[in-house]
Amino acid sequence: xxxxxxxxxxxxxxxxxxxxxxxxxxxxxxxxxxxxxxxxxxxxxxxxxxxxxxxxxxxxxxxxxxxxxxxxxxxxxxxxxxxxxxxxxxxxxxxxxxxxxxxxxxxxxxxxxxxxxxxxxxxxxxxxxxxxxxxxxxxxxxxxxxxxxxxxxxxxxxxxxxxxxxxxxxxxxxxxxxxxxxxxxxxxxxxxxxxxxxxxxxxxxxxxxxxxxxxxxxxxxxxxxxxxxxxxxxxxxxxxxxxxxxxxxxxxxxxxxxxxxxxxxxxxxxxxxxxxxxxxxxxxxxxxxxxxxxxxxxxxxxxxxxxxxxxxxxxxxxxxxxxxxxxxxxxxxxxxxxxxxxxxxxxxxxxxxxxxxxxxxxxxxxxxxxxxxxxxxxxxxxxxxxxxxxxxxxxxxxxxxxxxxxxxxxxxxxxxxxxxxxxxxxxxxxxxxxxxxxxxxxxxxxxxxxxxxxxxxxxxxxxxxxxxxxxxxxxxxxxxxxxxxxxxxxxxxxxxxxxxxxxxxxxxxxxxxxxxxxxxxxxxxxxxxxxxxxxxxxxxxxxxxxxxxxxxxxxxxx
Numbered sequence: 001x002x003x004x005x006x007x008x009x010x011x012x013x014x015x016x017x018x019x020x021x022x023x024x025x026x027x028x029x030x031x032x033x034x035x036x037x038x039x040x041x042x043x044x045x046x047x048x049x050x051x052x053x054x055x056x057x058x059x060x061x062x063x064x065x066x067x068x069x070x071x072x073x074x075x076x077x078x079x080x081x082x083x084x085x086x087x088x089x090x091x092x093x094x095x096x097x098x099x100x101x102x103x104x105x106x107x108x109x110x111x112x113x114x115x116x117x118x119x120x121x122x123x124x125x126x127x128x129x130x131x132x133x134x135x136x137x138x139x140x141x142x143x144x145x146x147x148x149x150x151x152x153x154x155x156x157x158x159x160x161x162x163x164x165x166x167x168x169x170x171x172x173x174x175x176x177x178x179x180x181x182x183x184x185x186x187x188x189x190x191x192x193x194x195x196x197x198x199x200x201x202x203x204x205x206x207x208x209x210x211x212x213x214x215x216x217x218x219x220x221x222x223x224x225x226x227x228x229x230x231x232x233x234x235x236x237x238x239x240x241x242x243x244x245x246x247x248x249x250x251x252x253x254x255x256x257x258x259x260x261x262x263x264x265x266x267x268x269x270x271x272x273x274x275x276x277x278x279x280x281x282x283x284x285x286x287x288x289x290x291x292x293x294x295x296x297x298x299x300x301x302x303x304x305x306x307x308x309x310x311x312x313x314x315x316x317x318x319x320x321x322x323x324x325x326x327x328x329x330x331x332x333x334x335x336x337x338x339x340x341x342x343x344x345x346x347x348x349x350x351x352x353x354x355x356x357x358x359x360x361x362x363x364x365x366x367x368x369x370x371x372x373x374x375x376x377x378x379x380x381x382x383x384x385x386x387x388x389x390x391x392x393x394x395x396x397x398x399x400x401x402x403x404x405x406x407x408x409x410x411x412x413x414x415x416x417x418x419x420x421x422x423x424x425x426x427x428x429x430x431x432x433x434x435x436x437x438x439x440x441x442x443x444x445x446x447x448x449x450x451x452x453x454x455x456x457x458x459x460x461x462x463x464x465x466x467x468x469x470x471x472x473x474x475x476x477x478x479x480x481x482x483x484x485x486x487x488x489x490x491x492x493x494x495x496x497x498x499x500x501x502x503x504x505x506x507x508x509x510x511x512x513x514x515x516x517x518x519x520x521x522x523x524x525x526x527x528x529x530x531x532x533x534x535x536x537x538x539x540x541x542x543x544x545x546x547x548x549x550x551x552x553x554x555x556x557x558x
Contacts, residue, residue, distance in 0.1 A: 010038035014047040029056035040073045045080035052084035054093040063104030072106025072114035082127045100235045102263045117239035125251035132256030231257040237264040252281035266291040272301040289317030297323040299337045306344025317353035325359040346371040355380035365390035380407040395424035405434040413440045425453035436464040439510030444474035451481045462490040462554040467510035472496040479531045483538030492552045496527045
């Protein structure tokens, strides 16, 4: 990666922290972004903290999609960032009003010790809670100083009043007339003194201060609890599981100088009531997507959540993974539950991305997708046990012509369903950019039937066909077709059947292909070299070929 001159200079500046007091006072606001980026890249947490604490702009965005070769910020730098945001609340030089850390999370255990989504969520919630506690302590100190100042003023006034009364009484003792006057005015002076005490108590009561001590501070705090001014809005992707649920709930329900907003919510192993509680705490206009994983929602639980999801006007993504939705088990009242699901989905007006993994809804795809008001752009249906009727409906639905990404992995395809897939590919040929048919049982014969339709998908950028029982001859045919696809940049192909040890079944499943050992006596590069030669003969050099399923990422070509 080639660095610009500004980037190289910024790296040199932040490399020496001892010189920061010299240059921080003279840095123009236009260079703060380059310096912060250099501090993250060079892992300089002290520089990160100093820059963020006096951030000159209203908005600070850290995160998002990273450039090729760019690693996620280290854990130390992220911690320094969050601490500096809290310190900046009391720094007059800071103009920060919006902190956007959406996409900041990295992979746990990755290069450079990045902070994963779960750890980052806990750190953000801790920051919000600590900022509230710090502001509360500051407010309490200010209240104590104000009460002391008021008490000092009142004591001064009392001393002046008493001194004046003593001097007046001394002058009145010089004559008989003065003594009579003093006796006549004495009750009035006592009455005024009583009125002064009452007036002081009334003023203290109006200020919400009770002189008996701690109880007064508590009342004052309760009165001002609802008057917190939000100084910084914190936008983030929130990851919640059973261990962090209580902390996230507390942070979302806390009113203080920092306000936590959620762009994408991911929950794992959380019950329906807990998910409902979180959704009720989220700001309505901020949430764009929700991802629910490994939670036993059941069909009834999902039907209960969908009306609540419809209250988020910008929600465009819904992902449900392994959520124990099995229509085949719910025989009693099944039609009513499906009707509720369909009605709930119909209210998601902005939904563009739908992912349903391992939900076991055979024959029900029409009920779910036909009610959606907008055409989907991303549709992921892996491990869904799709029936021929489901695929036939999908190939003719109003979604197919607008699809940008389609995942049908681990749904068994055969000669009865291939015509539906061919029709689907023809309908989506001008829009489809990412396609996954991994683990679909495609043999050389079935793939040969699909290749003409695949070749017509001229917008396709990535194609995944891992864990399909294909021979080297079938892979070479695939490679010739892929070489003629102008936009294709990434191809995930399966290991050829010839690369496995003897004993593999004639039509192995995807699980058998994944677990069966490769034959060490065969050169592991034989298949890849042959495919590379076919690609070179076709005049293509920009197509990335890989059989590494674990590290495959379609976003590499975006």
